[in-house]
Amino acid sequence: MERLDLAEGSRLLSVPLSHAVAAELTRLDVATIVPSRESGSFDLSNIRKVGAVVVDGTIIRIRPKTPVRRLFALLGYSRRLDDLWRSDDIAFDAEHDLYSTIAQSFARALATALGGGVLRGYVTRDEALPLVRGRWRITDQITRRAGQALPVEVTYDDFVEDILENRIVKSATLRLLRYPEIRGATELSLRRSLRLLDEVTPLPAGVALPTVRVGRSNQRYGNALDLARLVLSNSSLEHREGSSIGSGFLVDLWTVFEDFVGAELVGALSAIGGVADLQHKDVLDRASRIRIAPDLVWVVSGAVAACIDLKYKIEHHGAYPNADLYQLVAYCTRYGLNVGHLVYASGEAEPRRIDIINGPTIYQHALDLDLPHAELVAQVHALAAVIAYDARLPDVSSASAG
Numbered sequence: 001m002e003r004l005d006l007a008e009g010s011r012l013l014s015v016p017l018s019h020a021v022a023a024e025l026t027r028l029d030v031a032t033i034v035p036s037r038e039s040g041s042f043d044l045s046n047i048r049k050v051g052a053v054v055v056d057g058t059i060i061r062i063r064p065k066t067p068v069r070r071l072f073a074l075l076g077y078s079r080r081l082d083d084l085w086r087s088d089d090i091a092f093d094a095e096h097d098l099y100s101t102i103a104q105s106f107a108r109a110l111a112t113a114l115g116g117g118v119l120r121g122y123v124t125r126d127e128a129l130p131l132v133r134g135r136w137r138i139t140d141q142i143t144r145r146a147g148q149a150l151p152v153e154v155t156y157d158d159f160v161e162d163i164l165e166n167r168i169v170k171s172a173t174l175r176l177l178r179y180p181e182i183r184g185a186t187e188l189s190l191r192r193s194l195r196l197l198d199e200v201t202p203l204p205a206g207v208a209l210p211t212v213r214v215g216r217s218n219q220r221y222g223n224a225l226d227l228a229r230l231v232l233s234n235s236s237l238e239h240r241e242g243s244s245i246g247s248g249f250l251v252d253l254w255t256v257f258e259d260f261v262g263a264e265l266v267g268a269l270s271a272i273g274g275v276a277d278l279q280h281k282d283v284l285d286r287a288s289r290i291r292i293a294p295d296l297v298w299v300v301s302g303a304v305a306a307c308i309d310l311k312y313k314i315e316h317h318g319a320y321p322n323a324d325l326y327q328l329v330a331y332c333t334r335y336g337l338n339v340g341h342l343v344y345a346s347g348e349a350e351p352r353r354i355d356i357i358n359g360p361t362i363y364q365h366a367l368d369l370d371l372p373h374a375e376l377v378a379q380v381h382a383l384a385a386v387i388a389y390d391a392r393l394p395d396v397s398s399a400s401a402g
Contacts, residue, residue: 053248268384274300
């Protein structure tokens with residue numbers, strides 16, 4: 001099997017690809033792909049997803065700029081995986097891609113969950129049996145088997161292993177084992193767990209991932225379920241007719257970035273006062289025809305005090321994309337704000353200031369994702385303090401009471 005290693009954000013690469021691979025990577029919006037001048041090659045640029053995917057017999061691994069440990073922490077932040085990504089027993093090998101790291105973590109969490117035995121629970125079944133068990137469904141008996149005494153249409157509760165928790169973790173196990181780079185101790189652990197789940201039916205392909213509440217009865221499955229959801233929700237690369245995809249796990253880094261920064265800013269600003277609202281829905285014009293959705297607005301005493309837009313874009317030659325500025329200027333104009341904030345992922349620590357003629361002042365901030373998680377959180381909270389200061393509120397702390 002061929003293997004192709006790529007890196008997030010690569011400017012322009014000419015790589016040998018089959019037309020099937022190029023078509024699938026384009027469909028998955030992995031990068032901008034155009035035919036190269038060289039026969040059998042394609043030019044790849046603006047690689048915007050990370051992870052791994054097997055396409056038409058080729059393993060494509062896309063390495064993030066952010067260290068895997070940092071990215072794993074960001075992924076886990078919004079999915080309650082704190083115990084896992086803070087654990088010292090997770091090996092973040094420099095040679096491991098993101099998918100292999102998640103597989104290793106899931107294998108460990110699942111082995112722990114199954115250590116106390118496979119979880120069992122009650123499942124309601126409707127069946128036709130040669131004896132009465134549970135509740136007799138008389139209407140169905142008459143409709144389906146008029147004049148027949150047997151079999152009997154009944155509804156009963158069965159105490160089995162084929163419950164939703166086990167179906168989710170088994171589906172994630174099967175998905176991970178389809179990736180050929182999962183080998184060694186991780187593969188052995190996953191296969192041991194799979195044998196224990198032999199009586200469990202995996203989820204059908206293409207269905208929406210069901211929600212399971214973690215409580216006292218299934219608490220030991222908590223971490224395994226979270227990671228299973230991470231595997232299943234971020235892959236969306238099922239076998240289907242006409243597709244050359246075998247397995248995969250791809251992550252849109254802009255969603256990871258916005259989820260993390262947005263959640264931290266909401267918490268920090270809400271603690272200062274007022275209410276911070278993600279993806280605030282509003283209109284731009286008086287006729288209510290142009291709809292807008294700023295990434296985050298901070299509302300104090302019923303009025304928008306600050307507007308923040310989050311963009312996972314790396315600075316190119318000292319200039320941020322102007323379209324982001326135009327968008328934020330429109331938001332500030334809509335809410336009558338003198339200051340707006342753009343937050344990017346970058347290695348630049350100091351904000352930039354742009355004074356718009358006859359318009360607001362725009363501050364551009366850059367968060368360093370290479371920082372340890374605690375320091376990155378502190379950087380976001382410091383940014384919240386700057387935003388609150390720039391809002392020039394007379395008494396922010398008293399606003400929270402209203």
